[in-house]
Amino acid sequence: MKKYLFYVLSFFTLFVYAQDRQLSLAADVWPPFTDIDGEKSILSDLVQEALGRMKINSTIETMEFAKIFIEINSGRFDGSPALWISDEREKYYFFSKPYFYNQLILVGKKGSDVSAASFDELSGKKIGVINNYAYGDFDKNQEVEVVSDLSNQKNLENLLSDKIDYMLVDALLIQYMLTYQLNDVTEFLAIGKKPLLVKSSHLALGKHVQNAKIILEHFDEKIKEMIADESYNRILELNWIKADVDGDGKMELVLGGNKAGTSAPQNIYGLMHDNSYKEKNPPQRYYVDGKLYETWDNIPNNYKLDLVVDSTPSIEDTYIRLDFLD
Structure with missing residues (x-):
């Protein structure tokens, strides 16, 4: 009462x-x-x-x-x-x-080794970050040289001019870049596979x-x-996110809209759990159109439709592009 x-x-x-x-x-x-x-x-x-x-x-x-x-x-x-x-x-x-998790990926120049799983593997390297952001202690590795600048754009310029060895970039920004600037990314950059740092x-x-x-x-x-109600996915423009929708402490894969694709999703942006990217066994339950399904096979076939990928940037999308040096 x-x-x-x-x-x-x-x-x-x-x-x-x-x-x-x-x-x-x-x-x-x-x-x-x-x-x-x-x-x-x-x-x-x-x-x-x-x-x-x-x-x-x-x-x-x-x-x-x-x-x-x-x-x-x-x-x-x-x-x-x-x-x-x-x-x-x-x-x-x-x-x-936390309502979102920024998953920071290691990015280097083309040909760089971006396989580091922790900052302990980056001793002696210069890492570009943004001024005054609360990144933390970088695994307490005193041998990593942290170089701060105003923005991702400035860090990219520093990277391409060899002033730094790597920069930390949010995985979602990388997803946008791979959609709208694929040629630039593949020509100039090497991108890590998993986040080195996750901030809520x-x-x-x-x-x-x-x-x-x-x-x-x-x-x-x-x-x-x-x-x-899927408005979260819509605002982020992501088809799938990973979140605990039923409050049981376990993650589900949440579909935005009604097109799940023809096969089980592989690359999910884990939004609501800061260690989910480290899990060896990813979540298998799916939340589709307000209902939970225990496996991909249980999802009705009428949702398993081909995804139409729109690679044409909107006016808003053009503003998030990073300019690569000539």
């Missing part, structure tokens, strides 16, 4: 809050995850969709990454749509549960924000709804 009353009160509080104001959020230019208006911003879109379902209006302003924390701490902004957690940040912000993304709200914890609890529930 007490638990029921708590949820009733929290829902009422959230309803009142939603009528009072909107959330002002700040993010950096980090395509395709967060970006300025009119450009592909999948994490911004996910967050604003979830908040909209809570009847909370939200705005997202882009700025330099380091400035985000200054502006939130000053009270000008309420939080940020996509932050990685660190001990230092938890002093000032409340975080949602969260909606973060400053501790000064009224009812921040309640807002984040309801946000977590809306993300679950979005996975179940």
Whole structure:
């Protein structure tokens, strides 16, 4: 009964809050995850969709990454749509549960060895990362030289001009590049097969924000709804994702739309479990059109349709391209 009353009160509080104001959020230019208006911003879109379902209006302003924390701490902004957690940040912000996992792949120049399974294998190498992002301790390998710059574009330029040996790039950005810039990628780059580092993304709200914890609890529930109703897949433009849709602690493969392909999927972007990419036995259960199936063979044949791959970039897609040096 007490638990029921708590949820009733929290829902009422959230309803009142939603009528009072909107959330002002700040993010950096980090395509395709967060970006300025009119450009592909999948994490911004996910967050604003979830908040909209809570009847909370939200705005997202882009700025330099380091400035985000200054502006939130000053009270000008309420939080940020996509932050990685660190001990230092938890002093000032409340975080949602992870709603996305950035899976960082090792990328080198064509011909480079990108088979490293850990940073221990990269002693003496220069690794390009983005300024002020909370990457962590790189497996406590003091012999890895971390070189920070402003963006993936700058890191790519540093890589191709031999200023660094490797760069860390999100697997989803690589998927987009392989779709829209295949010739450039195959000519210039070597790409690792598995993530070296996985970081969870969260909606973060400053501790000064009224009812921040309640807002984040309801946000977590809306993300679950979005996975179940396939809007999560749609926003990320992914046919399959890996997530725990039934809350049993085990991962399922979740289909977006009604076309599963003619054979069981092989390359799945594991979104909701930071160690899932290390699993020797991948999940076998499938969530299709609101129903769970224990095996691929159990999925009705009317879903096993050929996928039509659209390799023509939309106007939004063109903004996430990286420019390769001549």
